[in-house]
Amino acid sequence: MTTKVIKRIDEVTIRFAGDSGDGMQLTGTRFTETTAIQGNDLRTLPNYPAEIRAPAGTLAGVSAFQLNFSSHAIYTPGDSPDVLVAMNPAALKVHLKDLKRGGVILANANAYTDRNLKLANWDSNPLEDESLDDYDLYSVEMTKLVTNALEDSGLSSKDIERTKNMFALGLLFWMYNRSMDSTITWLEEKFKNAPEIAKANIAALKTGYNYGDTTEIFTTTYRVDRAEAEPGRYKSITGNDAVAYGFVAAANQAGKELFLGSYPITPASEILHALSALRNFGVKTFQAEDEIAGISSAIGASFAGDLAITTTSGPGLALKSEAIGLAVMTELPLVIVDVQRGGPSTGLPTKTEQSDLMQAIYGRNGEAPVPVIAAQSPTDCFDAAFEAAQVAFKYMTPVLLLSDGYLGLGSEPWRIPDPKDLPKIDVKHPDKSILEEDGVYKPYLRDEKTLARPWAIPGTPGLEHRIGGLEKEDVTGNVNYEPLNHEKMIHLRDEKIKRVANEYAPTQIYGNKKGGKLLVIGWGSTFGSIHVAVERAREKGYDVSQVHLRWVYPLPNDLESVLDKFEQILIPEVNLGQLIKIFRMNFQREMTGLDKIQGQPFKASEIEAKIYEMLG
Amino acid sequence: MSEVKTNEIKLTRKDFVSSSEVRWCPGCGDYAILANMQRVLPEMETKKEKYVFVSGIGCSSRFPYYMDTYGFHGIHGRAPAIASGVKLANPELEVWVITGDGDGFSIGGNHMIHVLRRNIDLNIILFNNRIYGLTKGQYSPTSQLGMKTKSSPWGSVDRPFNPASVAFGAEATFIARGIDVDAKGMQDVLTRAQKHKGTSFVEVYQNCIIFNDGEFEDVSNKKTRPDYALYVEHGKPMVFGKEKDKGIIIDGSHPRVVELGDKYTPENILHHDETNPIITNMLLQMSLDAHFPTPFGVLRAVDAPTYDDLLHEQIKQAKKQRGKSTLETLFYSGDTWEV
Numbered sequence: 030m031t032t033k034v035i036k037r038i039d040e041v042t043i044r045f046a047g048d049s050g051d052g053m054q055l056t057g058t059r060f061t062e063t064t065a066i067q068g069n070d071l072r073t074l075p076n077y078p079a080e081i082r083a084p085a086g087t088l089a090g091v092s093a094f095q096l097n098f099s100s101h102a103i104y105t106p107g108d109s110p111d112v113l114v115a116m117n118p119a120a121l122k123v124h125l126k127d128l129k130r131g132g133v134i135l136a137n138a139n140a141y142t143d144r145n146l147k148l149a150n151w152d153s154n155p156l157e158d159e160s161l162d163d164y165d166l167y168s169v170e171m172t173k174l175v176t177n178a179l180e181d182s183g184l185s186s187k188d189i190e191r192t193k194n195m196f197a198l199g200l201l202f203w204m205y206n207r208s209m210d211s212t213i214t215w216l217e218e219k220f221k222n223a224p225e226i227a228k229a230n231i232a233a234l235k236t237g238y239n240y241g242d243t244t245e246i247f248t249t250t251y252r253v254d255r256a257e258a259e260p261g262r263y264k265s266i267t268g269n270d271a272v273a274y275g276f277v278a279a280a281n282q283a284g285k286e287l288f289l290g291s292y293p294i295t296p297a298s299e300i301l302h303a304l305s306a307l308r309n310f311g312v313k314t315f316q317a318e319d320e321i322a323g324i325s326s327a328i329g330a331s332f333a334g335d336l337a338i339t340t341t342s343g344p345g346l347a348l349k350s351e352a353i354g355l356a357v358m359t360e361l362p363l364v365i366v367d368v369q370r371g372g373p374s375t376g377l378p379t380k381t382e383q384s385d386l387m388q389a390i391y392g393r394n395g396e397a398p399v400p401v402i403a404a405q406s407p408t409d410c411f412d413a414a415f416e417a418a419q420v421a422f423k424y425m426t427p428v429l430l431l432s433d434g435y436l437g438l439g440s441e442p443w444r445i446p447d448p449k450d451l452p453k454i455d456v457k458h459p460d461k462s463i464l465e466e467d468g469v470y471k472p473y474l475r476d477e478k479t480l481a482r483p484w485a486i487p488g489t490p491g492l493e494h495r496i497g498g499l500e501k502e503d504v505t506g507n508v509n510y511e512p513l514n515h516e517k518m519i520h521l522r523d524e525k526i527k528r529v530a531n532e533y534a535p536t537q538i539y540g541n542k543k544g545g546k547l548l549v550i551g552w553g554s555t556f557g558s559i560h561v562a563v564e565r566a567r568e569k570g571y572d573v574s575q576v577h578l579r580w581v582y583p584l585p586n587d588l589e590s591v592l593d594k595f596e597q598i599l600i601p602e603v604n605l606g607q608l609i610k611i612f613r614m615n616f617q618r619e620m621t622g623l624d625k626i627q628g629q630p631f632k633a634s635e636i637e638a639k640i641y642e643m644l645g
Numbered sequence: 646m647s648e649v650k651t652n653e654i655k656l657t658r659k660d661f662v663s664s665s666e667v668r669w670c671p672g673c674g675d676y677a678i679l680a681n682m683q684r685v686l687p688e689m690e691t692k693k694e695k696y697v698f699v700s701g702i703g704c705s706s707r708f709p710y711y712m713d714t715y716g717f718h719g720i721h722g723r724a725p726a727i728a729s730g731v732k733l734a735n736p737e738l739e740v741w742v743i744t745g746d747g748d749g750f751s752i753g754g755n756h757m758i759h760v761l762r763r764n765i766d767l768n769i770i771l772f773n774n775r776i777y778g779l780t781k782g783q784y785s786p787t788s789q790l791g792m793k794t795k796s797s798p799w800g801s802v803d804r805p806f807n808p809a810s811v812a813f814g815a816e817a818t819f820i821a822r823g824i825d826v827d828a829k830g831m832q833d834v835l836t837r838a839q840k841h842k843g844t845s846f847v848e849v850y851q852n853c854i855i856f857n858d859g860e861f862e863d864v865s866n867k868k869t870r871p872d873y874a875l876y877v878e879h880g881k882p883m884v885f886g887k888e889k890d891k892g893i894i895i896d897g898s899h900p901r902v903v904e905l906g907d908k909y910t911p912e913n914i915l916h917h918d919e920t921n922p923i924i925t926n927m928l929l930q931m932s933l934d935a936h937f938p939t940p941f942g943v944l945r946a947v948d949a950p951t952y953d954d955l956l957h958e959q960i961k962q963a964k965k966q967r968g969k970s971t972l973e974t975l976f977y978s979g980d981t982w983e984v
Contacts, residue, residue, distance in 0.1 A: 318726075
């Protein structure tokens with residue numbers, strides 16, 4: 030056994046890549062969990078094909094999972110990986126171009142067969158020729174090593190071969206000084222009905238770990254110290270799970286039952302999965318026959334008094350448009366979650382994009398204003414969901430919550446809030462005592478401050494009333510087609526939603542609070558990349574600041590005065606410039622857009638480059 | 646059927662009449678359905694505030710405005726989905742869905758089959774007038790082949806379906822049929838529909854006096870109705886005709902109309918069994934066949950678990966199994982670590 034050197038490093042980005050069947054998402058998730066438990070800050074970016082199993086060995090079938098972890102606070106899954114795990118030639122082909130020069134490649138040599146090389150368009154075996162000379166290559170016969178280790182296991186060669194991802198995971202655990210404990214516990218639990226499979230996977234994991242420890246190929250291991258973080262209890266959470274938790278918390282704080290009407294769609298389905306598991310919290314999930322039934326059932330549940338939500342992605346939001354208008358007209362609380370993906374049409378189901386902003390704000394018939402909130406990180410999905418529910422209740426309105434594939438599937442450490450610190454949500458349902466002398470309930474009599482209407486729910490004696498999609502008479506809610514009443518109601522609904530902006534905290538400027546040369550302003554999942562870019566540029570002495578919008582409709586009342594403090598404005602978006610179009614309608618000034626629309630989030634370096642270009 | 650509560654004060658028809666002026670065309674069959682509903686509900690043991698009427702779009706879908714109960718006028722075709730949400734949110738509510746042949750079986754066909762399949766405890770009334778009324782006279786998915794309408798001036802080439810057969814195909818647990826001009830028959834099926842646990846599907850033949858007048862003439866006209874309508878009742882022989890002189894038998898594998906007399910008597914002809922799917926299917930097949938009378942009454946009624954019961958039972962069991970579930974237990978589930 031040779032002496033190994035332990036090198037302390039600050040930040041690492043690892044990308045796990047392999048065939049769709051190689052278990053790369055799982056491997057990445059296990060490494061993430063372990064890394065989180067060890068106290069590093071982290072962000073992840075799963076990147077997988079829309080096909081469940083594209084033909085084995087092909088470029089189309091490559092699935093990847095990127096993890097950035099650090100001893101300091103981080104905001105993105107990393108620009109370029111330091112380490113690439115390439116379980117087959119196709120994975121290497123697809124991802125090599127992203128790897129840093131001199132980066133580590135960990136390859137399963139047994140998968141680099143003539144057939145696989147041909148499928149991945151390699152003329153010769155890159156593990157054996159000079160094409161990887163610029164990198165730190167570790168070619169390991171993973172399949173062979175697990176086969177040898179498990180030859181007495183009694184498992185089929187196919188089952189044995191499937192444990193090779195655990196070998197890779199074990200080797201990386203060794204390289205980065207991580208404990209195998211939580212993965213061993215997890216495997217025992219996952220395969221509790223097939224203990225021989227659990228045993229084999231654990232053996233493969235340990236084989237990988239010991240391989241690193243005993244062979245002479247690897248001379249260095251790395252240590253990434255714990256990140257400084259606010260004291261508290263933490264867990265690793267994805268954006269989609271955080272959305273689910275946020276609504277359970279909101280329902281709890283409002284004393285309401287939670288109803289989800291939803292139709293499965295990538296990349297939003299995990300919210301449905303997470304909430305379906307929570308029957309013990311009284312959560313009612315209704316897997317509807319289609320997107321329209323998903324939201325329609327939620328509207329019904331809202332009418333009957335539940336905290337009602339519906340979850341979807343872009344194509345589903347399009348199908349829900351008419352029903353959102355119904356919720357606008359009936360003025361019922363409802364939250365619609367759109368986990369955006371690449372469009373148009375079916376587009377790029379598993380990739381991220383911010384191209385539903387216009388659809389969210391404007392995509393309905395008639396004048397149908399809806400507040401739109403955008404989450405900025407996986408853990409922020411919890412707060413955004415909670416806040417969306419608060420506004421929906423307080424203003425008696427549907428609220429749209431925008432997330433995206435990057436946030437929904439990505440994860441980061443979440444400082445678990447003390448439920449006692451969560452605000453109570455005050456929800457009132459009137460009873461007979463609100464009736465005036467005429468004894469007639471007036472469903473559209475409004476609160477003076479918020480313009481919200483009362484929420485009388487079926488089952489309440491004496492308040493029987495009818496609402497629906499036809500225009501309402503002011504106050505009485507009776508069907509009414511009179512021209513001036515219609516105009517009045519349009520203005521009332523519009524004004525009500527505008528008043529939501531009164532709820533916002535003042536717009537926060539990161540950087541020069543008094544203003545300066547350049548402001549980078551974004552919304553949603555670009556937060557991390559913008560933040561890192563601005564931070565790096567500031568360290569180099571550039572006069573650049575950041576503002577990130579939480580509510581994209583209505584815009585904050587103080588936004589224009591904030592913009593006025595800066596000479597230049599840069600708006601990076603993962604679309605063709607939707608927010609900047611909205612800004613141009615509202616603010617008469619020069620603004621610069623930076624659009625990227627590749628199904629991938631911004632790299633911080635891309636925004637950083639634009640900052641330098643603008644500041645000369 | 647929801648939880649039974651005895652009314653302290655006896656409700657009357659007037660308690661269910663809202664202040665909204667009814668705006669259907671004079672002579673429309675919808676008036677009769679509304680009146681019968683308002684007569685039936687006071688006889689039930691459900692409190693007034695527990696009723697919710699949910700509708701979609703179309704002439705029939707204005708119905709909730711005229712009932713002095715909770716009501717929700719939805720969007721086109723979506724009433725079954727909205728009503729499902731209402732019922733799942735509060736299972737104590739008695740929820741009625743009001744729909745038409747276009748609303749329920751064209752634009753909302755998908756929701757209709759799935760609500761029936763799930764057997765959520767709702768009551769659905771389909772106002773079938775075989776025409777689009779509110780959009781002023783286009784053929785509907787129940788309009789007969791060859792029918793001339795504004796959108797089929799050369800005659801419809803669009804083969805219709807029989808809604809009750811669709812309901813049967815969607816595993817409906819309760820299927821009944823009434824007709825606007827027959828108050829007694831309709832009140833009977835509405836009462837049975839509310840009492841049935843699970844989704845009740847009631848088709849009402851309803852005359853559109855403006856765009857499709859006389860569509861159901863043979864069964865509407867008091868003179869011809871006895872010969873063209875077969876009123877079925879569970880356990881009773883299938884007898885019809887002005888003189889109660891005709892009946893239905895099974896001949897081989899087919900139904901046949903026979904004259905009652907020496908050979909066939911009410912005792913030895915076919916008796917209705919609303920739990921027998923073969924008989925229900927036979928009645929449904931007879932509905933559109935000119936050789937047979939049109940069946941009315943409860944065509945099918947079987948017991949099956951309802952979605953709402955199963956869901957709430959699951960919640961109850963999960964709470965029992967997992968013990969007290971607080972936000973702490975949720976947040977702290979899975980791997981956590983201390984900083």
